[in-house]
Amino acid sequence: MPPKANENNTRETQSSDLIQGTLEMLILKTLALEPMHGYGVGLRIEQVSGGVFRVNAGSLLPALSRMERAGNVKSEWRATENNRRAKYYLLTSKGRKALSAETGKWQLQISAIARILEA
């Protein structure tokens, strides 16, 4: 269930707290499931994270542009369900490789932090 628009004081993490690399990793994962347009990616991230991460256009679109330049995603204009034109982003094979690399790095960092915190 998407959170209501007037729920502003229970928002915990703003999208500006996401480090640039982490956002790209999340976008890659989202696109790994299926190609989506920009808003769809942001919506999916928000839904799956339970409202913790809300990414707005000002962070999402530049990130997608950077990833497109890096060759991890490619874009094409398609028709949405409502027969409107939207720019869909697809994961490339390079993007898939990048995703697994990033995920591996992330797991490493997470387990290291967990060990330190539990020590």
Added chain:
Amino acid sequence: MRWLANMAAGVKSLFQKRRLESELDEELESFLAASVENKLKGGLPASAARQAALAEMGSRNAVKHQVWSSRWESTLESILADLRISFRTLLKSPGYTAVALISLALGIGANTAIFTLINQVLLHKLPVRDPQQLVAFGDSESAGIAGGIDLGQFGGYFSWDFARQLEADPGPFQGIAAYGSFSDKVTLRLTADSGGDANAPAFLAPANLVSGNYFSVLDAEPLFGRTIFPSDDATPGTGAVVVLSYHLWRESLSSDPHIVGKSISLNGTPFEVIGVMREGFHGIKQELEPADLWAPVSMQATVLQFPSMLTPHSGLYFLHLFGRLSPNAVANKAEFLRTQNWLNENVHNGIRDRSGSAISIERQQEINRELVPLIPAARGVSMIRSEYGESLQILMAVVALVLLIACANLANFLLARAARKQHETTTRLALGSSRTRIVRQSLVEAFLLSMTGGLLGLGVAFGATRALIAFVSQGDSYIAMRPSPDLKVLAFTLAVSLLTGFLFGLAPAISAARTGARETLSSTTRTVQAGSGRLANFWPKSLVSAQVMISLLLLVVAGLFLRSLRNLENQDYGFERSHLLLAQTNARLGGYAPHQVAALHQQLLERLAAIPGVRSVALAQMPPISAGSWTSSISLSGYTPGPKENMVSVLNRVSGRYFETAGISIVAGARHLRCRHGEQS
């Protein structure tokens, strides 16, 4: 390869900005529509949904700006915009810009000029393979024919037979070659073969004698044809071949492509042209007037017009030697020492061979103390370097200081301007400009000034170098230094321009970056603030003091130099310099036989004395002042010189009225010499 595609995409987007912007617009529109749809699904009424979606997205222009800034071409575009603004700003204050450009052009131009000369005199390596392996035997700077000395003395004079011995058996060297210690001017005439006729005028060119293996030890390739081989140098008197320099071939032979094989008359003897060297090759000896042709040592009598010195134990030393070290000796110090010792040993044996039968103990010790040092000759052997090297380095330091003064001056100026623009800077910061952007614009303006100044400086440098070379050569037609810049000089100018721009652009850029921290946009800020008192005044004051100090220093030094120059020019050299005309004649080049010379001299004296306006005429072997001299040790009757006392004196051959003509005052003795012409005296 990804960066290549990235670069291509960036360049494309720079040119298709409008199309991309409309695409972004469309994407944002669809983004908004999807957002509205989502909110409608969530149960919001239509108007509220649109409002919420708009509020969530924020300013659409801001989003577009974010996307655009995430790409590299945005930085490029903003730098281009900065360039345009700086250009317009500089044009708006033409006076200040002109002064800045002139001072930069002079400063950078002077540095480039001196560096051009330094590049050619001090830095230029010989155009041969592995020049770092070449070593000269002794400093090889002296030039002439010496007699009565030991092998290897006076900078490395050697005789023909000793040179041959070392050429044949070079020991630890890859090869040892010899060349004449001086390049004598020879008379050249084109024969019918090479395009001249019987009445073709003769021209002079400096020629250098070289051993048969000279070119192979240097490993210098000709432009076309071949170089001198050991077979050419095999027997004294044979091997009438000559290799030409590129300069001679172009200037005097009209770049004749079929010159190889043709004959050219050298001092009256036909020589065959066997090859032409590449441009810029002038042999191992870098002289101010470089050698234009090379002939084998075997042809010494013809080329030097001097009786043959090519006999064993001739006692005449006129060759310099150089060798190519083995690669091991270059890297390994021990190997180098071993090579050095080998040479010294051979020199000692050579001196002993030439010292007759009985050698006293002191003489033995004297011989064993003789050392012929191996001097690295990667840049050739050069008298120019030792004469002008230090002066050029001092000049370099001086012009560097001049450039620093110009930088300080401009920095101060720019700082004052930045202070006046505080209002503008604060406004820009308030409007949301990043500090980087402001600093960048300040630096771009400084670089624009310095690069333009550098470009103008190249022109100044060209003119200044030509003037310097004209001063040094004193009217000689062709010398080895060239005013045109090469790649190294251009790179130097670029580096200096960038450094200069950085030096004087940094201070105002930093000051621009610091504004806004405490300033407010109130009307009181309209006046130029002194800032926080002491600290803000530090830079302008210290820059001005530094400028004044260095300028004063340079002015004083320049004044002293000018005084010295003037004193030198007006110095009394012992002869009357005004109203004196000098002319050089060469009887043997003119084709006179030795028995005709006396009559020629008499005729010259009589005919010249008959010219109205001529007070007196004289002949002399050496003019009253000359770079060269004839020296010999003399013995005086009734005086025994002490041990090791220097009995060398400078000598001259003169005609009767020499002292009167030259205005040389005689302290004691006869004023007129009564000479008997035609007799050896």
